[in-house]
Amino acid sequence: MFDNEQSLQEIRERGFTLFIKADKSYEEINEILLQCLFLKSLELTSLEGHREFEGERHSTAIVEKVSEKLKEDIEVIDKESVSSSQSIISVNVMKLDKLMDLVGEMVIAEAMVTQNPDLKGLELENFQKAARQLRKITSELQDTVMSIRMVPMTNTFQKMHRIVRDMSKKLGKEVKLEIIGEETEVDKNIIDNISDPIMHLVRNAIDHGIELAEERESLGKLKKGTVTLEAKNVGSDVLIIIKDDGRGLDKARILKKAKDNGILTKPEAEMTDKEIYNLIFIPGFSTKEDVTEFSGRGVGMDVVIKNIEAIGGSASIESFVGSGSVITLKIPLTLAIIEGMNIQVGASRYTLPTTVIKQSFRPLEKEIIKDPHGNEMIMVRGHCYPILRLHKHFRIKSKYAHLSEGILIMIEQEDQNMCIFADELIGHQQVVVKSLPNYIKNTNNVAALTGCTLLGDGSISLILDIGELFQLAR
Incomplete structure (x- = not known):
């Protein structure tokens, strides 16, 4: 009875009939049953004096015998399932958070090793092979921890x-x-x-x-x-x-x-x-x-x-x-680790989620136009897109003043598109998202920043808030 998948499917599709004998009123029983989880629909009918009820009354003795037999079967099944139930354990969420933090630190440490500036210009074939293996293991461990944290x-x-x-x-x-x-x-x-x-x-x-x-x-x-x-x-x-x-x-x-x-x-x-x-x-x-x-x-x-x-x-x-x-x-799906593209603006580093990037390119001066309000825009394949200069918004000194000298990154959110201007692309990297410290939020709440991360060379990169970037462009 308990292992019959066909019976379970039949119940899911057609439901089942349950006879209840209770001292409570019709309204009280209805209210109790409506609170049951996974209940798609309910039809409650009073059967006092009804032939189905009378038929059930005659079969009470049989039902009691079946009930006793079911009790015995359930006890046996419970005993047999004790060993199998041990394969599932409850874990405190704080421990999972700590594990996620450690995996994040490992991702940063792996980047610091493989992208160490001391290795620049060196031909280290064995090192690169070991680094690829380390990256593979780190990625698999990260995916496993992420799957543990997932709930339906x-x-x-x-x-x-x-x-x-x-x-x-x-x-x-x-x-x-x-x-x-x-x-x-x-x-x-x-x-x-x-x-x-x-x-x-x-x-x-x-x-x-x-x-x-x-x-x-x-x-x-x-x-x-x-x-x-x-x-x-x-x-x-x-x-x-x-x-x-x-x-x-x-x-x-x-x-x-x-x-x-x-x-x-x-x-x-x-x-x-x-x-x-x-x-x-x-x-x-x-x-x-x-x-x-x-x-x-x-x-x-x-x-x-x-x-x-x-x-x-x-x-x-x-x-x-x-x-x-x-x-x-x-x-x-998660907030902990994202695939990011690191960009350089002056002496500062910023990170964009790779999922929002459509393309990056170096523009020509003739492609730059201005709208009636004097805002810079660029024509790409017959469409105009607004341009946001990050160095102007964050009030920092940029290496390049002309758009044709730097690089434009086109980003999208839903059906909106815009281009942000940066000095150069640093490269793609998995980044661990850290929230900005409270003292920074309280004293200097700069728009369009959602957090920060540590790069492989030990420098800090600020993670851009895409939603707020579009608001700035508007």
């Missing part, structure tokens, strides 16, 4: 069932939650940062998006609205998608509210749909006129974007009037 999204997603049930009841709406890809794994530290954003987005979808049953029926929709939670891996990132089949976002209403609050940064006619939708992430912004238990205070969506950007992620919105909205959170 299951618990985070399953918690949303309770939120959907409670809000549906209080708002008088009929809503069901669909979950896809809950087995997708991310780093433990990232899970802690995305639970609140997901909760806010689900609440927002039910409160703002899903209509009342009567309104949905009048629009030709199903009476019960659907909120879908999906997680999937895309390269070195995880996409978390929150989708609803509600009324969608009202662009005109969002624009009017933003205009009334004085938070528009450009003329309405120049704003794209995406830029208009992104206004809902601004702190204090809400289209609700009345403050309720769930919305109207302008708190929630700004928490979403703050938490997501804090872990190097981003959020994007798509909406279709009358059909619903789709919010996509793009988050990294």
Whole structure:
């Protein structure tokens, strides 16, 4: 019975019937059962006086015998499984964090050995062979430690069932939650940062998006609205998608509210749909006129974007009037170690994640143009891209004054592209992300920096915040 995979699959697809005899009321039993995890749907029927119930009553003696037999079988299985269960142990998260730190230090030490300046110009074939082997082992150890820290999204997603049930009841709406890809794994530290954003987005979808049953029926929709939670891996990132089949976002209403609050940064006619939708992430912004238990205070969506950007992620919105909205959170698999490209600007070093780099090139003077506001731009294959001079933003002295002397690195985030100007590329390297010390954050909070790392030659490189770089370019 316990080893029959076919039976388990049958239960997953078609469910099962459970007869309960209890002193509690129908409402109390219903409430208890609704709190069960992994429960897709529930149909509770009172069978007092029902023929099925009477039939069950006659078979009580048989059931009791079967129950006794099952108890004995379970005891035997428990004893047999004791030895196999020993293959899994619980480990304190602090120990895993310490192990990750040590692996990070080893990655730095390996870079310091293989990139030691004393080796420059020397032909050391045996050393290079040993260095490659060391790099291979280090990489495998890093991957193993990373896999240990990975946890599935299951618990985070399953918690949303309770939120959907409670809000549906209080708002008088009929809503069901669909979950896809809950087995997708991310780093433990990232899970802690995305639970609140997901909760806010689900609440927002039910409160703002899903209509009342009567309104949905009048629009030709199903009476019960659907909120879908999906997680999937895309390269070195995880996409978390929150989708609803509600009324969608009202662009005109969002624009009017933003205009009334004085938070528009450009003329309405120049704003794209995406830029208009992104206004809902601004702190204090809400289209609700009345403050309720769930919305109207302008708190929630700004928490979403703050938490997501804090872990190097981003959020994007798509909406279709009358059909619903789709919010996509793009988050990294891990925060500890990234593939980085080191660049030189004057005497300073900076690191960019390689995943955002499209290309690097030395521009020609004739390709440089200026927009009506005097901002530098470059024409590449018929498209214009803004240029950000890092030395100007960080107020440091650059080796080169003319763009044609240095190098431009084109980076992208979602559907946006820009070029940053640097003196030269140093090279690709795995870098261990360290947060900036608090005394630096408190005394000199420079925009566009997300952390720092130690390079192979012992120098410090500052890790650039891609999201803030795009804000600077705008």
